[in-house]
Every structure is written in structure tokens, then in C-alpha cells.
Amino acid sequence: MERPGRGGGTANEDNKQQERSLRRDDAHQQYVFSSLRVFALMLRSVFAVLAIASATASAASFDIRGMDRSVRPGDDFYLYANGQWDRDTVIPAGAPFVFGTVNARRTSIERLGSIVDELAADPASRAGALYRSFMDEARLDALGLGPAGPMLRALTGLRSKEAVAEAMGRYGNLGVSTFLAGTVDDDDRRPGHRALHWTSDGLGMGDRAYYQPGTADAAKVAQAYQAYARQLLARAGVPDAPRLAAEVLAFERQLAAPNSPEGGTPVYDKVSLRDMERRMPGVPWHTVTRAFGWPEGRAMLIDEPEVLAVRAAAFRKASVETLRAYLIVRFLDAYAPYLSHDVADLAFAFDQGVLKGVTAPKPRKERGADLIRRFIPDDVESIYAARYFSAAARAEVKALTRHVRDAFARRLANVTWMDDATRKRALGKLDNVIIEVGYPDTWRAYKGLRFEDDDLFGNVVRGEAWQHEWNVAQLDVPVDRHEWRCLYPSTVNACSDDTRLALFLPAGFLQAPTFDPDADPAQNYGRLGETVGHELTHQFDRAGSTFNEDGLRAPWWPAAVRERFLAREDALVKQYDAYEAAPGMRVDGKRTLGENTADLGGLNIAYDAYRAALDGKEPPVVDGFTGDQRFFLSFAQNNHGKYTADGLRHVLLTNEHAPGHQRTFEVRNVDAWYRAFDVEPGDRLYLPPSERVRIW
Structure with a gap:
């Protein structure tokens, strides 16, 4: 599960947060995504929304036809479970990869589309007005850059660093990603309270890996970004665009120089405005905070002190001309999708084409629905939840999650690397985790937010401004742990929140193949049960373990316990470092460690929960497969996916998840898998019991 940085905005299925800062498609967030660590199931689903073409698997939870029984399970369990699916599946034109959740995503998209069509036909509908403004392409092309003119002229008129700093704050409030970024989010040392946060943002290439020299891929992307910046500056009428584009890239390389602490270890650095001015001189901090609309004296x-210090130094050294060009590029990149096609196509070619390997945009109707969910998601999500997720399904999922939680508690009670005191606190923390199923119990009204049929650009500006004002207004509002701030109810994904000790399972996620009320328990536990277990373990991993049972950022593992945990993780790093996803492209065991650890824990926990749910009874053999075999096959099929070369390269370079093929190899650390499939020495995946990684 990925861990994007802070930033008030909307939860977005396509995760524009990743695209713009990713720290990580068409929008950034609104269920105040900010400080939470979202563990989204990216490689199973994030970009699968692009894959709207037909997949060969049926809607049933278990796909026997997708297997390749000519492969020995112990040689390559992924191909055994998915080999035929892999051969038959065609990656849709324009998509970087396709996943088994494609049918679920198609269903969610179609359901949302029908809701949006109803709202679009209502002249009085706020959502309908926003949608109609987006769909009027002829008007947008006729207007060209005109709607952005006043904001562009304000930027080209900047003549001092004081003015630049004020613009960074003001434009940041309107959805423009800059390196001086701030938001309101939870105070990690004061559970239930919020605080003002300085965050890391503002990199045009998104991931810092692209700014580091040494790889041909990074150099290729950097060259493309410089060309993109040059084109945006030229469209804005900025003289000497080629030189300034080169300066923007060089400036961003300075911004990207430092890295976050290894393993995502949280940092808590509370400062006053005077502290900021003393530690990072040369930046008009007071001007920026005033532009943010932050109350004085707080x-x-x-979030990342070393990063912000380096960025402050870069600001001091840069010329006003360079900073001005940087802001123009960031502004046009943010608003390009809401301007004429010539500008929007430029942004798509880089943001999606170069960075992601996507060659064709999603249908405009889908992007219009995404825009509604960007600013007023509950206007459509409340209808989705009432229409497509029953009370009975909600109750059944809650029962499954209770079994998984109980299974994890039993494992926690017996882990040998914890001492008794740590184990007791761990069990207390698990008891405090809440699991939200389907949808929130309350919906937001977005009071005062209005949209016009004929003003898309203005609608986006008003939407961003409303979100920012709402975000700042939450500063003194007590935290609601049940708030859905990371995902929409219709999202085919799941997330976990460290600070609020909460796990979210949206209605869109709780459909076949992940959950099917008509499927046999082995399948539901192998898919949804593994996901729930995976998410729960994130509360106890390298980052999650730095939050105690109350959600307070306060490391509570003794040094000896942590060392034993890290030693077991190191063995998993070595396993994954040895996997080659394609010739010359290896998995990075350290980058993917958090997700690999959670996959392993989730699989063991879900298996225990499945066996406990059977209450001592042996399940029937179905289609020649035992219950245990169906459980592990369901896990493997939950990971199936197919990539283009560029899509795979992007995932390996930037993502915290291993590709699905390699994620499936977690089975080689699970004793029950060996028994289920008679895996023996000589099989390629076989590991002696002493070499199997055991964490949870």
C-alpha cells in the first residue's frame, strides 16, 4: 500500500496525488487525504481504471479457465493460477497495464455514469452544471487560454521574491502544486486534534527518482519534462522559453535532492514562525502563511524538515525569473485539463504518456464524472451507496472482518519477536482499530459551493478555493475517526490510516472479484480477507508502529523488539531483490518492503481466519480443488495483472508494490501452501522451513 504525502484534496480513484507529487488521474483529493498514510492497493487497481476493454475472466470470483495447469504450482504459482488469463488478456489501447479488477471497475464506472447522466439532465443540479461545463468541448476550444489569462498575467508580473512567495501560497490554495505547500491535518502528538503542516510537493516529474542521474529512463523523462515546460512557457507567451525551461528543470533538481527518511519513518518537528525564519532564512515565511490563510501565532x-530546508535554500539561490517560470509551468500543468484541447493534450502527453506509458485518455464522460467527485463527491456517492450496496452485504463483510481481526489477535499473542509488554500493547492497539465498511454514515453538503454551466475554468477555481477554505476551517474541529478522507465509496480500492487507527473498505471494492456474497468462503477470505489482514498489519509496520494504541506518534517498541522485527524484514528484502520482473528489470526489495511484509502478514492472517470460520469442518472439494487450494488460488488471482514494457518500468522505478506476479510469491513463506499443493524440494519456489520468512 502506498504512502502518499499530506495535501488537502479529494480522494481520487486515479490518484492524481501520485501524478503531481506522488508522493502518490484527473484530479487531486477532497476527503482530506492529508496526513493519513493511505495504503491503496495500487498494483491491483489504481491504474486499472484505464483498462476498460474486455478481460477474459468472468465476473465470478474464481476463474478456473484463467489457470494454466501445465505449470507446477511449486515452480510458478502465479502462472499456475493465471497463465491462461495472462495469455488471453490484451492490454487495452492507451493503458499501461490491466488487472483482474477491470470488470469491477467497469461496473463502478457504469453505475456512476448512470447517476451522472441523471444529474446532468437536471438543470437545477449543481453536479449537472459542473459536468455540463466540462463536456462543452467546443466552447473550451474557442476560449483557448483565455480563461487562464488573468491568473497568467498575475504570474508574469511577479517582480520580487516576496511576490513569488505570496503567489505560491495563493495559487497553492487553488490546486497548484508548488514546493512551498501547506495543509491542515491531524496532529500526530495530539490525537483528536489538527495542526498546520508544511508538506513536500511541487515536482513536475512527481517521483524524486526521476531527478537523480545515472539511469537512461530518468534522463529520458527529464528531457521530455524540459520540452513540456518549454511548450507551456511558449504557450503563455514567455520570452526565451527554451532557456527558462532548462532553468526550471535545474531548479527542480535542487528541490528533489534530499530523500525522505528510510522506511517512511515519521518525523515530528513542531515550529513557530520565528523558528522557521531562524532555521530557513531568506524565505518570506510570514507572507506565505498569510497567503495560505493560516491564523497567526499557531x-x-x-513533515520533512531536511527536504524543506533544502527547498528553502533553493528558493534563496534562485532568481525571480526562474521562480516565475517555475510557477507558470506548475499553474498551466494543474489547469491544462480544463482548457482547450491543444493545452490539455500537452499535459496528457507528459503526465500520462511519458510518466505512465498511457497513450489514450479515458473517455471524456468518465473524466467528467471524476471532476464531480473531485469537488462534490458526496452528491453522487450518497446515491451510489444507497443504490448499489445492501445492508445485508455490509453485515456479511463486517462479520468477515471480525474473523480476520480475531485471527490477527491470535497471531499477535504468539509472535516470538515481541516481548510480553509489547505484545500486550499491540493487542490493545488492534482492539482500537475501527473498520469502516461500504460508505460513511453521514454525508457532506458543500454549503455555498456553486458551479456554472458555461465556466469550467471558473468552476475549478471556485471548487479549489472552497476546498482550501473548508480545510483551514477544520483546524479547531475535533477529528472524526470515521471520516472517509482517503477513498470514495465507489472506489475499487482500500486504505488504512495510521493516525486515526482506521481501515476503510468502500462499497466499490466490495464486489466481485474481491468480495462476492455468493462465492464460497475460501474465495472471499483469499481475496478480501487477505486485504483486510494486509491493511491491519500496516498499523504495526515500520511506520505504523511509531503510532501507539491511541494514534499518538510515540514509538512504543523497545529497541530489541524493533531490531528483531527488522532482521526478519531484511530476509524478505533479500527474497524480493532476487526476483526479476522482466529481463534486466529487478524488483527493489527495499522499496517494496512495506507492502511485501503486509502481503505476507495478510495471507497468513486470512488463512487462519478462513480455517476458524469453518469451525472445525472440512470444506467440500469443488471442481477438483480443496478449500485450502481455492483459498491460495483466489489470493493469486487477486494479484493478476499484465503490463506494457513502459508500464512495468514505471511501476518498478516508482511504486512501493512489487508487480502482481512477484507479490504472489509470498506463498513460499506459508507452510499451509506447501501442504495444499504438495510442494517439495526441487520445485523452484520451494524454501526449506528454516528459510521461510515469518513475521506475523
Whole structure:
């Protein structure tokens, strides 16, 4: 599960947060995504929304036809479970990869589309007005850059660093990603309270890996980004665009120089405005905070102190001309999708084509629905939840999650690397985790937010401004742990929140193949049960373990316990470092460690929960497969996916998840898998019991 950085905005299935800062498609967030660590199931689903073409698997939860029984399970369990699916599946034109959740995503998209069609036909509908403004392509092309003119002229008129700093704050409030970024989010040392946060953002290429020299891929992307920046500056009428584009890239390389602490270890650095001015001189901090609309005299948290210090130094050294060009590029990149096709196509070619390997945009109707969910998601999500997720299904999922939680508790009670005191606190923390199923119990009204049929650009500006004002207004509002701030109810995904000790399972996620009320328990536990277990373990991994049973950022593992945990993880790093996803392209065991650890824990926990749910009875053999075999096959099929070369390269370079093929290899660390499929020495995946990684 990925861990994007802070930033008020909307939860977005396509995860524009990743695209713009990713720290990580068409929008950034609104269920105040900010400080939470979202563990989205990216490789199973995030970009699968692009894959709207037909997949060969049926809607049933278990796909026997997708297997390749000519492969020995112990040689390559992924191909045994998915080999025929892999051969038959065609990656849709324009998509970088396709996943088994494609049918679920298609269903969610179609359901949302029908809701949006109803709202679009209503002249009085706020959502309908926003949608109609987006769909009027002829008007957008006729207007060209005109709607952006006033904001562009304000940027080209900047003549001092004081003015640049004020613009960074003001434009940041309107959805423009800059390196001086801030938001309101939970105070990790004061559970239930919020604080002002300085965050890391503002990189045009998104991931810092692209700014580091040494790889041909990074150099290729950097060259393309410089060309993109040059084109945007030229469209804005900025003289000497080629030189300034090169300066923007060089400036961003300075911004990207530092890295976050290894393993995502959280940092808590609370400062006053005077502290900021003393530690990072040369930046008009007071001007920026005033532009953010932050109340004066309040302490602030710096999420990545070293990063912000380097960025402040880059600001001091840069010329006003360079900073001005940087802001123009960031502004046009943010608003390009809401301007004429010539500008929007430029942004798509880089943001999606170069960075993601996507060659064709999603249908405009889908992007119109995404825009509604960007600003007023509950206007459509409340209808989706009432129409497509029954109370009976909600109750059944809640029962499954209870079994999984109980199974994890039993494992926690017996882990040998914890001492008794740590184990007791771990069990207490698990008891405090809440699991939200389907949808929120309350919906937001977005009071005062209005949209016009004929003003798309203005609608986006108003939507961003409303979100920012709402975000700042939450500063003194007590935290609601049940708030859905990371995903929409219709999203085919799941997330976990460290600070609020909460796990979210949206209605869109709780459909076949992940969950099917008509499927046999082995399949539901192998898919949804593994996901729930995976998410729960994130509360106890390298980052999650730095939050105690109350959600307070306060490391509570003794040094000896942590060392034993890290030693077991190191063995998993070595396993994954040895996997080659394609010739010359290896998995990075350290980058993917958090997700690999959670996959392993989730699989063991879900298996225990499945066996406990059977209450001592042996399940029937179905289609020649035992219950245990169906459980592990369901897990493997939950990971199936197919990539283009560029899509795979992007995933390996930037993502915290291993490709699905390699994620499936977690089975080689699970004793029950060996028994289920008679895996023996000589099989390629076989590991002696002493070499199997055992964490949870």
C-alpha cells in the first residue's frame, strides 16, 4: 500500500496525488487525504481504471479457465493460477497495464455514469452544471487560454521574491502544486486534534527518482519534462522559453535532492514562525502563511524538515525569473485539463504518456464524472451507496472482518519477536482499530459551493478555493475517526490510516472479484480477507508502529523488539531483490518492503481466519480443488495483472508494490501452501522451513 504525502484534496480513484507529487488521474483529493498514510492497493487497481476493454475472466470470483495447469504450482504459482488469463488478456489501447479488477471497475464506472447522466439532465443540479461545463468541448476550444489569462498575467508580473512567495501560497490554495505547500491535518502528538503542516510537493516529474542521474529512463523523462515546460512557457507567451525551461528543470533538481527518511519513518518537528525564519532564512515565511490563510501565532509541523530546508535554500539561490517560470509551468500543468484541447493534450502527453506509458485518455464522460467527485463527491456517492450496496452485504463483510481481526489477535499473542509488554500493547492497539465498511454514515453538503454551466475554468477555481477554505476551517474541529478522507465509496480500492487507527473498505471494492456474497468462503477470505489482514498489519509496520494504541506518534517498541522485527524484514528484502520482473528489470526489495511484509502478514492472517470460520469442518472439494487450494488460488488471482514494457518500468522505478506476479510469491513463506499443493524440494519456489520468512 502506498504512502502518499499530506495535501488537502479529494480522494481520487486515479490518484492524481501520485501524478503531481506522488508522493502518490484527473484530479487531486477532497476527503482530506492529508496526513493519513493511505495504503491503496495500487498494483491491483489504481491504474486499472484505464483498462476498460474486455478481460477474459468472468465476473465470478474464481476463474478456473484463467489457470494454466501445465505449470507446477511449486515452480510458478502465479502462472499456475493465471497463465491462461495472462495469455488471453490484451492490454487495452492507451493503458499501461490491466488487472483482474477491470470488470469491477467497469461496473463502478457504469453505475456512476448512470447517476451522472441523471444529474446532468437536471438543470437545477449543481453536479449537472459542473459536468455540463466540462463536456462543452467546443466552447473550451474557442476560449483557448483565455480563461487562464488573468491568473497568467498575475504570474508574469511577479517582480520580487516576496511576490513569488505570496503567489505560491495563493495559487497553492487553488490546486497548484508548488514546493512551498501547506495543509491542515491531524496532529500526530495530539490525537483528536489538527495542526498546520508544511508538506513536500511541487515536482513536475512527481517521483524524486526521476531527478537523480545515472539511469537512461530518468534522463529520458527529464528531457521530455524540459520540452513540456518549454511548450507551456511558449504557450503563455514567455520570452526565451527554451532557456527558462532548462532553468526550471535545474531548479527542480535542487528541490528533489534530499530523500525522505528510510522506511517512511515519521518525523515530528513542531515550529513557530520565528523558528522557521531562524532555521530557513531568506524565505518570506510570514507572507506565505498569510497567503495560505493560516491564523497567526499557531505552531506548525514540518513533515520533512531536511527536504524543506533544502527547498528553502533553493528558493534563496534562485532568481525571480526562474521562480516565475517555475510557477507558470506548475499553474498551466494543474489547469491544462480544463482548457482547450491543444493545452490539455500537452499535459496528457507528459503526465500520462511519458510518466505512465498511457497513450489514450479515458473517455471524456468518465473524466467528467471524476471532476464531480473531485469537488462534490458526496452528491453522487450518497446515491451510489444507497443504490448499489445492501445492508445485508455490509453485515456479511463486517462479520468477515471480525474473523480476520480475531485471527490477527491470535497471531499477535504468539509472535516470538515481541516481548510480553509489547505484545500486550499491540493487542490493545488492534482492539482500537475501527473498520469502516461500504460508505460513511453521514454525508457532506458543500454549503455555498456553486458551479456554472458555461465556466469550467471558473468552476475549478471556485471548487479549489472552497476546498482550501473548508480545510483551514477544520483546524479547531475535533477529528472524526470515521471520516472517509482517503477513498470514495465507489472506489475499487482500500486504505488504512495510521493516525486515526482506521481501515476503510468502500462499497466499490466490495464486489466481485474481491468480495462476492455468493462465492464460497475460501474465495472471499483469499481475496478480501487477505486485504483486510494486509491493511491491519500496516498499523504495526515500520511506520505504523511509531503510532501507539491511541494514534499518538510515540514509538512504543523497545529497541530489541524493533531490531528483531527488522532482521526478519531484511530476509524478505533479500527474497524480493532476487526476483526479476522482466529481463534486466529487478524488483527493489527495499522499496517494496512495506507492502511485501503486509502481503505476507495478510495471507497468513486470512488463512487462519478462513480455517476458524469453518469451525472445525472440512470444506467440500469443488471442481477438483480443496478449500485450502481455492483459498491460495483466489489470493493469486487477486494479484493478476499484465503490463506494457513502459508500464512495468514505471511501476518498478516508482511504486512501493512489487508487480502482481512477484507479490504472489509470498506463498513460499506459508507452510499451509506447501501442504495444499504438495510442494517439495526441487520445485523452484520451494524454501526449506528454516528459510521461510515469518513475521506475523
